[in-house]
Amino acid sequence: MANPTGKSYLGRFGVHIAVLFFVALWTLPTLGILISSLRDKDQIIVSGWWTSLTSSTQTEAGRLPPPNTAAERDGKFVLEGNLFEVPGSRAITNFGIRAQAPTEFEAGSVADLGDGETMQVNADGGFIMTMPAASDATRGRRVYYAATVPPRFTTENYANVLFSEGIGRSFINSLTVTIPATVIPIMIAAFAAYALAWMRFPGRALLIATIIGLLVVPLQMTLIPLLELYNDVGELFGVPSKTYLGIWLAHTGFGLPFAIYLLRSYMAGLPRELMESARIDGASDFEIFVKIVLPLSFPVLASFAIFQFLWVWNDLLVAMVFLKTDATQLVLTARLNALLGSRGGDWEILTASAFVTIIVPLIVFFSLQRYFVRGLLAGSVKGG
Amino acid sequence: MAAQIFSAILVIIIGVGGCVGYFWGANKLLDVIFPSRGVKGGAAIDNLRRQGVIRPWLFIGPALIILTVYLIYPVVQTLILSFHDRGGENFVGVANYSWAFGDREFRNSIFNNLLWLLVVPAACTFLGLVIAVLTDKIWWGTIAKSLIFLPLAISFVGASVIWKFVYEYRGEGQTQIGILNSIVQFFGGSPQVWISLPLWNNFFLMVILIWIQTGFAMVILSSALRGIPEETLEAAVIDGANPFQIFWKIMIPQIWGTIAVVWTTITILVLKVFDIVLTMTNGQWNSQVLANLMFDWMFRGGGDFGRGATIAIIIMLAVLPIMIWNIRQANKETGGH
Numbered sequence: 001m002a003n004p005t006g007k008s009y010l011g012r013f014g015v016h017i018a019v020l021f022f023v024a025l026w027t028l029p030t031l032g033i034l035i036s037s038l039r040d041k042d043q044i045i046v047s048g049w050w051t052s053l054t055s056s057t058q059t060e061a062g063r064l065p066p067p068n069t070a071a072e073r074d075g076k077f078v079l080e081g082n083l084f085e086v087p088g089s090r091a092i093t094n095f096g097i098r099a100q101a102p103t104e105f106e107a108g109s110v111a112d113l114g115d116g117e118t119m120q121v122n123a124d125g126g127f128i129m130t131m132p133a134a135s136d137a138t139r140g141r142r143v144y145y146a147a148t149v150p151p152r153f154t155t156e157n158y159a160n161v162l163f164s165e166g167i168g169r170s171f172i173n174s175l176t177v178t179i180p181a182t183v184i185p186i187m188i189a190a191f192a193a194y195a196l197a198w199m200r201f202p203g204r205a206l207l208i209a210t211i212i213g214l215l216v217v218p219l220q221m222t223l224i225p226l227l228e229l230y231n232d233v234g235e236l237f238g239v240p241s242k243t244y245l246g247i248w249l250a251h252t253g254f255g256l257p258f259a260i261y262l263l264r265s266y267m268a269g270l271p272r273e274l275m276e277s278a279r280i281d282g283a284s285d286f287e288i289f290v291k292i293v294l295p296l297s298f299p300v301l302a303s304f305a306i307f308q309f310l311w312v313w314n315d316l317l318v319a320m321v322f323l324k325t326d327a328t329q330l331v332l333t334a335r336l337n338a339l340l341g342s343r344g345g346d347w348e349i350l351t352a353s354a355f356v357t358i359i360v361p362l363i364v365f366f367s368l369q370r371y372f373v374r375g376l377l378a379g380s381v382k383g384g
Numbered sequence: 385m386a387a388q389i390f391s392a393i394l395v396i397i398i399g400v401g402g403c404v405g406y407f408w409g410a411n412k413l414l415d416v417i418f419p420s421r422g423v424k425g426g427a428a429i430d431n432l433r434r435q436g437v438i439r440p441w442l443f444i445g446p447a448l449i450i451l452t453v454y455l456i457y458p459v460v461q462t463l464i465l466s467f468h469d470r471g472g473e474n475f476v477g478v479a480n481y482s483w484a485f486g487d488r489e490f491r492n493s494i495f496n497n498l499l500w501l502l503v504v505p506a507a508c509t510f511l512g513l514v515i516a517v518l519t520d521k522i523w524w525g526t527i528a529k530s531l532i533f534l535p536l537a538i539s540f541v542g543a544s545v546i547w548k549f550v551y552e553y554r555g556e557g558q559t560q561i562g563i564l565n566s567i568v569q570f571f572g573g574s575p576q577v578w579i580s581l582p583l584w585n586n587f588f589l590m591v592i593l594i595w596i597q598t599g600f601a602m603v604i605l606s607s608a609l610r611g612i613p614e615e616t617l618e619a620a621v622i623d624g625a626n627p628f629q630i631f632w633k634i635m636i637p638q639i640w641g642t643i644a645v646v647w648t649t650i651t652i653l654v655l656k657v658f659d660i661v662l663t664m665t666n667g668q669w670n671s672q673v674l675a676n677l678m679f680d681w682m683f684r685g686g687g688d689f690g691r692g693a694t695i696a697i698i699i700m701l702a703v704l705p706i707m708i709w710n711i712r713q714a715n716k717e718t719g720g721h
Contacts, residue, residue: 011627012521019518019528022511026532026595029546032563036549048561058559176392183396187403192447201440205715207448212714214455216707218656220678220696222454224689225461227682228472229453248395253454256447282421285439286411314539316659317679328388333541337663340545347549347561354545358538365537369530376600377607 030358033351040152041348047149055150057093059102062143064127067135077131083145084125095121095145102144121145157352165343167353169327170335174313174357176244177323177331181251182308186301188252189259194289196260197268198275208264214257223321226250230322242329247322254318255308262307262378266300267293303375306368310361332357403446410442459700465693472689480694490695493672497702499586500593500657500673505650507594509643512601516609517631519602529606533599540596540659547592548664551578580669589671592660597653601646608642609635648706655702674699 035049046058062083070077084090094103097113105111107123116132121143129141162168195201196208234241270293278288294301316333323329330338336350336357343349365372415421418431418438469476484490515532519525535543552562556574560566565575578588612635620634636643658675665671667680678695681688 015518015521019515019522019525022515022518023528023531026535026598028563029550029595030535030538033546033549045561047559048563048566050563050566172389176388180392180395180399184399184403187400187407188446188450191407191443195440195443199436199440199443201437204440207444209711209715210456211451212711213707214451216652216703216710217455217459218652218675218696218699218703220656220658220675221462221700222458223679224465224682224693224696225458226454228461228689229458244392245395248399249450250454253450256451257455260447284411284415284435285443286407289443310537314537314542316539316541316662320679321682333539333659336541336545337659340541340548340663347552350545351549354542358542361537361539362534365534366530369533373603376603 033354036347037157037351037355038153038155039157039348040154041157041346043149043152044347044351045345052151052153055148057146057148059144059146061099061102062145064129064140064143066140067131067137070129070131070135072134077134079127079129079131081127082125083121083127083143087126088124090125090147090149092121092123092125092145092147095143097141097143099142099144103146107145119143157348158356161349161352161356165339165349165353166327166330166335167332167356170330170332171356173329174332174360177247177251177319178309178312180244180248181255181312182305184248185252185255185259185308186305189256189263189304190294190297190301191289192256193260193263193267194285194293196264198288198293199285211257211260211264215261217257219254219317222254223317227321240324242322242324244323244329247318250318250322251308251312251315255311258307259304262304262375263297263300265378266297270296299371299374300378302368302371303378306364306372307375309364313361406446407442411439414438414442462693462696462700465689466697468690468693470688470690476690480690483691484694484698489667489672489677492670493667493674493677494698496586496671496673497655500590500654501651503587504590504593504597504654505647507590508597508601508650509605509646511594511598512603512646513605513643515598516602516606517635520606520609529599529602533603535596536599538596540592540657541663543592543596544660544663547588547595548579551588553577579665579671582670585665585669585671589660589664592664593654593657597650601650604642604646605639608639612638648709652703652706655699 032049035052036044039049039052042060043052043058046060065079065081067077067079070079072078083092092107094106095111096102096104097111097119098104105121107121110118110120112118117130119127119129119141121127127143162171196204196211230241230246233239274292275288278292283291314333316337319331319334320337323331323334325334325338336353339350339353414435418434420428420432420435423431465472466480467475467477469479515529519528522528538546550562550564552560553565553575554560554562556569560569560575564578569575579585581588616634616638617630620630625634656675657673658679661667661671661673661676662679667673667676674695678692678699681695682692
């Protein structure tokens with residue numbers, strides 16, 4: 001198809017540009033939180049993450065100590081201190097006292113605030129404010145300043161969310177939910193899939209149809225009765241109704257139709273001669289399954305395992321219904337949802353937390369993409 | 385915490401061990417009760433036959449029990465509950481349904497769900513197809529596809545945080561830290577609180593799902609495109625077809641079935657979309673959808689199971705045609721098997 005005309009080269013160039021555009025659109029949002037999660041928490045809120053590599057002049061705001069703490073000196077009342085925790089950590093070029101004019105005065109100059117009040121802010125963040133009379137105001141004056149900030153990257157945010165915001169604990173909880181909820185269905189589904197693919201019994205066609213029907217049943221249909229059932233069982237036996245066992249079984253139930261469907265269609269595609277020759281040799285169905293079908297089905301078992309792992313790890317709905325909302329059972333997705341409510345604007349916490357929750361799926365996904373795609377192609381009737 | 389890890393490991397061992405034990409034990413037991421080896425002639429054949437009758441049920445039994453408890457029973461029970469009051473005790477006929485259609489929030493959800501249904505599957509399929517075609521032509525297409533595919537592994541909640549950061553709003557004139565408002569401001573526009581703009585906010589939420597699901601559509605469609613016989617394309621080129629004609633008249637008709645599968649799969653997903661709306665707006669600013677409304681009623685004021693169940697049934701009704709179509713397709717395929 002290649003014809004070396006100018007138009008074709010132009011077209012080819014256009015394809016590269018178009019794909020590059022799509023790739024950028026699809027990766028930039030994630031890159032944004034990854035970079036932000038590594039930035040200093042003060043820098044996140046004053047400049048876009050895309051400028052994080054440049055040392056930038058940023059307009060920030062600080063607050064002076066309350067005027068009622070001013071010390072008397074030479075008949076005037078003076079507030080003195082430094083805007084920065086570490087004096088001189090940033091260089092102030094200008095400052096101001098109104099949000100509309102945050103860079104009204106040059107650093108080091110003395111600003112007249114009216115009523116005999118003056119303020120001076122130095123480049124290193126040190127300030128002196130003088131007032132003619134004592135004040136009992138308890139709210140410090142706001143001061144705005146433009147500062148040159150060198151880029152600073154840190155892992156503090158991660159340490160913070162892992163150990164103080166409960167993300168670490170939730171990580172363990174997520175693993176606790178996910179691993180058994182991935183392992184248990186595989187076994188149960190594999191036997192059922194073999195029976196549906198290679199054994200003859202009445203009602204088999206109906207069962208297959210039922211399972212395909214169940215593939216698309218919205219989880220919403222099951223939640224209320226199961227919640228009631230769990231409450232009743234809990235009451236009957238005097239045990240808590242929200243337990244890990246409960247959610248393992250729930251995820252097993254929800255994952256089974258897809259597992260059986262996926263495994264059955266794969267197993268049904270195995271060569272018939274293989275089973276028949278084994279049967280002639282006197283092998284029972286159990287032996288055929290364990291010794292022949294199971295080893296041959298490894299790729300599809302892996303596909304399902306990845307699907308189920310991702311689905312359970314990423315699930316929020318089932319976890320919110322079947323688990324408690326305290327630290328002992330809050331999984332990552334639910335914790336992240338809670339943080340969105342309680343720490344809405346604290347992007348250093350949200351970005352780091354989000355990245356912790358998505359890192360495991362990303363690793364699983366990248367290392368096992370081959371199996372994932374295979375499963376996707378084989379079982380694309382399921383809605384996730 | 386250590387106890388928790390220990391108990392999880394224990395459960396894996398008990399669970400897997402229990403499964404192995406059950407399947408192995410049950411089969412062994414069957415062989416002992418109806419021995420087929422070591423007995424003579426007619427008895428052995430009789431026993432083999434009995435084994436053949438029982439064994440499938442041993443294999444499928446556990447799956448059947450779990451499916452019944454976790455899917456079949458709840459579906460039936462939800463249907464029953466939808467005709468009962470909030471506690472599920474008193475029969476109220478179709479009161480919940482008539483409530484639903486008179487409820488402003490419910491009608492808003494239906495409207496929004498329809499918007500989602502119109503936009504998301506179409507956008508995902510279209511973008512997926514375009515990217516699949518484009519990436520097929522360049523040497524770094526595999527890498528590009530991997531990167532576009534990647535959001536599929538990210539949870540809806542994680543994706544919501546990612547996009548909330550994209551949509552982040554700061555007052556006009558301030559440094560925008562959300563990339564969208566930053567771009568808007570760069571071109572002289574005024575920054576917006578995107579997720580609270582009525583009607584439009586739906587689209588900003590949809591973008592998240594489209595971002596996640598396009599990779600899915602792309603992978604499936606890309607594999608379908610590869611399956612198109614080379615000869616048909618070559619013949620079209622020889623006949624002087626231009627790339628657009630090849631795409632629309634040769635490629636699309638041949639992958640029509642796959643497009644339908646992708647479309648319906650995403651449609652089902654859209655009907656169940658919950659996490660994105662919950663985390664982004666929780667239905668505020670007229671962005672409610674059915675799945676989130678259902679969850680809301682499940683717990684609102686101690687939980688109104690009747691109304692919750694009713695909303696679930698409405699979602700189910702929307703899925704039903706696809707379910708029936710799937711079953712018929714599968715029956716066709718496995719017809720004689």
